[in-house]
Amino acid sequence: MTQGRLARLAQQAWVGLILLFLFVPILLIFFYAFNSSNIQSWPIRALTLKWFGQTWSDPEVRSALALSLQAGLVATALALVLGSCAAFAIHRMRFFGRDTVSLLFVLPLALPGIITGMALNAFFNFNGVSLSTWTIVVGHTTFCIVVVYNNVLARLRRTQGSLIEAAMDLGANGWQTFRDVTLPLISTAVVAGAMLAFALSFDEVIVTTFTAGAQNTLPLWIFGAIRLGQRLPEVNVVVSFVILVTIVPVVIAARLTGGGGAARVQAGGR
Numbered sequence: 001m002t003q004g005r006l007a008r009l010a011q012q013a014w015v016g017l018i019l020l021f022l023f024v025p026i027l028l029i030f031f032y033a034f035n036s037s038n039i040q041s042w043p044i045r046a047l048t049l050k051w052f053g054q055t056w057s058d059p060e061v062r063s064a065l066a067l068s069l070q071a072g073l074v075a076t077a078l079a080l081v082l083g084s085c086a087a088f089a090i091h092r093m094r095f096f097g098r099d100t101v102s103l104l105f106v107l108p109l110a111l112p113g114i115i116t117g118m119a120l121n122a123f124f125n126f127n128g129v130s131l132s133t134w135t136i137v138v139g140h141t142t143f144c145i146v147v148v149y150n151n152v153l154a155r156l157r158r159t160q161g162s163l164i165e166a167a168m169d170l171g172a173n174g175w176q177t178f179r180d181v182t183l184p185l186i187s188t189a190v191v192a193g194a195m196l197a198f199a200l201s202f203d204e205v206i207v208t209t210f211t212a213g214a215q216n217t218l219p220l221w222i223f224g225a226i227r228l229g230q231r232l233p234e235v236n237v238v239v240s241f242v243i244l245v246t247i248v249p250v251v252i253a254a255r256l257t258g259g260g261g262a263a264r265v266q267a268g269g270r
Contacts, residue, residue, distance in 0.1 A: 026243060028042075029236055029239050029240055029243070030240050030243075031044055032044070032232075032233075032236040033051060033052075033233070033236040033237045033239075033240045034047045034048060034049070034051075035047070035048070035051075035233065035236075036048040036050075038232065038233050051233040051234060051236070051237050052237055054233075054234065055233075055234040055237040055238060058234060060216070060221060061218075061221065061234065061238060063216070064216045064217055064218045064220070064221040065218050067133065067136075067215060067216070067217050067218075068202055068217040068218040068219070069202075070133060071133060071136045071137050071140055071201060071217065072140070072198045072201040072202045073198070074137045075136075075137045075140035075141045075144050075197065075198075075201045076144060076194050076197045076198045076201060078137070078141045078144075078145075079141050079144035079145045079147070079148045079193075079194075079197045080148055080190065080193070080194050080197070082141070082145050082148075083144070083145040083146070083147070083148025083149040083152060083193065083197075084148060084149075084152050084190060084193075086105055086145070086149050087148075087149050087152035087153040087156060088152075088156070090102050090105075090153060091153055091156040091157065102153075105145070105146060105149050106146055106149075106150070108142045108143045108145070108146055109143045109146040109147070112206075113143075113204075113205075113206030113207050114206050114210075116139070116142060116143070116206075116207050117139065117206050117207040117208075117209060117210030117211065118210060120135070120138065120139050120142070120207070120210060120211055121210040121211065124211070130213070131211060131212060131213030131214075131215075132213065132215075133215070135211040135212070135213070136208055136211050136212050136215070136217070138211070139204075139207040139208065139210070139211035140200075140201040140204055140207065140208070142207075143200060143204075143207070144197035144198075144200060144201055145197075147193050147196045147197045147200060148190070148193035148194065148196075148197055149193075150193070151189040151190070151192050151193035151196070152186055152189050152190060152193060154189065155185070155186045155188075155189035156186060159182070159185050159186070188256040189256075191253075191256055192252075192253035192254075192256040193253075195249035195250070195252055195253040195256075196249065196250065196253045198249055199245070199246045199247075199249040199250050199253075202218070202219075202242070202245055202246060203219050203242055203245075203246050204217075204219065205219045205220065205223060208220055218238060218241075218242060219242065221238065222235055222238055222239055222242070
């Protein structure tokens with residue numbers, strides 16, 4: 001066996017160990033959600049679905065789920081509009097400090113969540129704003145904008161400007177050019193950005209802690225329940241649901257941004 005083959009096998013084994021380290025704990029949560037015992041122990045002696053029905057019957061869980069969905073959808077909608085507009089402005093306009101403004105748009109995602117949460121909480125308290133669903137939405141929108149902005153801006157930079165110029169030369173006005181040329185080219189990036197934004201909003205904990213007040217989103221409910229060590233079977237069920245809701249949009253977004261827009265640009269340029 002050559003030295004190169006040994007190195008490849010060692011690299012593959014190392015990658016496999018890293019993946020096991022990352023995903024085995026997540027898989028255990030799914031197994032524990034079906035555990036017939038309310039004590040987390042291994043091996044699991046019997047499987048049951050009773051915890052799913054019991055969790056859904058819990059009014060606190062349903063209330064937290066409704067708040068998470070409401071905040072996530074509204075924050076995603078706001079981020080979709082604001083992030084797309086910001087991406088168009090940065091891409092189309094040339095002005096002094098343009099790179100600095102672009103950096104400021106990305107900064108909320110780069111900053112630790114606790115700093116963003118504390119800053120928003122101080123801002124709301126200073127202005128006498130009561131913590132509510134809308135403060136949660138504002139907090140989530142600050143970092144959801146970044147995801148949409150990055151996706152749309154990256155797609156715009158890969159779009160051929162000649163297509164837009166050709167549409168306008170043929171008599172299309174600004175709205176027609178956007179509707180028939182620009183929007184189809186960036187549609188997958190917009191959808192991917194929206195899905196990533198919703199996934200980020202749905203499982204956000206730190207910023208929500210400082211902006212939710214007495215309300216509980218689903219991640220905050222999980223945090224409170226596991227901290228007290230009570231209702232662990234219900235926690236496993238809810239965590240499994242949150243993982244699925246978070247992973248599915250991320251996987252779809254990854255497939256949408258895997259070059260579909262570039263293929264459309266090349267096809268349109270022929």
